Amino acid sequence: MVEIIIDEDACVGCASCVEDCPNDVYEMDEANNKTKVVNEVDCMACLSCHEICPAQAMEHRDIHVAKRLYIDRKVNYALKRII
Amino acid sequence: MDMSEITDTLGTFKPELIPKETGGNLDDYEDALHVLMKFMGSMSSALEQVSGRGANAIVYQAGKRMGHESAKMMDKTEDLEKALYELSEVLGEEFYFIKWKPDAQDSYVLQKDNEVTVKLLFMDCVVRQTLRRTGLPQKGPLCYLLYGYMVGAVEEVMDLKAKVDIDHVGPNACLKTLTIKWSAK
Ligand code: SF4
Ligand code: SF4
Numbered sequence: 001m002v003e004i005i006i007d008e009d010a011c012v013g014c015a016s017c018v019e020d021c022p023n024d025v026y027e028m029d030e031a032n033n034k035t036k037v038v039n040e041v042d043c044m045a046c047l048s049c050h051e052i053c054p055a056q057a058m059e060h061r062d063i064h065v066a067k068r069l070y071i072d073r074k075v076n077y078a079l080k081r082i083i
Numbered sequence: 084m085d086m087s088e089i090t091d092t093l094g095t096f097k098p099e100l101i102p103k104e105t106g107g108n109l110d111d112y113e114d115a116l117h118v119l120m121k122f123m124g125s126m127s128s129a130l131e132q133v134s135g136r137g138a139n140a141i142v143y144q145a146g147k148r149m150g151h152e153s154a155k156m157m158d159k160t161e162d163l164e165k166a167l168y169e170l171s172e173v174l175g176e177e178f179y180f181i182k183w184k185p186d187a188q189d190s191y192v193l194q195k196d197n198e199v200t201v202k203l204l205f206m207d208c209v210v211r212q213t214l215r216r217t218g219l220p221q222k223g224p225l226c227y228l229l230y231g232y233m234v235g236a237v238e239e240v241m242d243l244k245a246k247v248d249i250d251h252v253g254p255n256a257c258l259k260t261l262t263i264k265w266s267a268k
Contacts, residue, residue: 044183
């Protein structure tokens with residue numbers, strides 16, 4: 001099953017992920033103004049929340065990874081040599 | 084002209100000959116794919132600039148025609164499960180999808196009046212990759228190519244009217260709803 005980890009130090013409490021997720025996976029924790037994961041089971045790993053989060057505060061584990069043929073293999077190769 | 088001065092790859096051709104080799108290696112295929120992605124992206128945004136929302140309709144029709152053509156050889160069925168299997172055969176690995184439902188919902192397929200709906204989660208999609216390659220947003224005209232393709236293929240296989248709606252898009256998966264109208268042919 002998908003596991004979602006929120007980096008509470010990074011989260012700025014903007015609630016963008018709550019609004020963006022179509023499956024109500026997140027909810028705002030009003031007490032400490034951070035997002036919290038409440039419905040992990042309905043996460044379909046679309047990762048639109050990753051695109052919208054200004055703090056890159058979430059991590060999805062054990063998800064499928066879509067093919068990314070748009071990335072140039074030569075660029076990938078060069079990056080791998082540097083990193 | 085002495086071709087050996089220009090290239091190392093020399094061959095003999097007759098008009099009716101089907102070449103045994105495609106020529107090129109994986110890098111050439113990759114380069115060709117990226118050029119096509121850029122062309123497609125550029126065409127799509129130009130179409131949108133010229134025809135506004137009309138671009139969606141044009142691309143949808145092109146996709147629908149492709150869908151009908153591709154599914155012509157498939158077995159005809161009124162069974163939705165079988166039709167989805169046929170659809171996955173038509174779309175292939177590059178548009179890999181699964182059925183999806185919220186955990187609390189019992190069945191993948193919902194029946195209402197004369198309509199039946201099923202949610203499909205597209206994990207892989209060449210259109211999505213093309214959009215990312217060219218920096219274009221999802222849900223634009225190019226996405227209508229896949230809607231049309233799906234509708235055309237389903238209509239061909241089931242001989243019923245179909246409709247596709249987009250529920251949500253993301254960089255790693257997109258959720259769509261396929262609706263079949265039983266009464267409309
Ligand atoms: S990946 Fe998609 S479904 Fe999962 S939490 Fe993010 S927005 Fe919601
Ligand atoms: S979008 Fe990011 S920063 Fe905003 S509430 Fe969600 S996790 Fe926190």
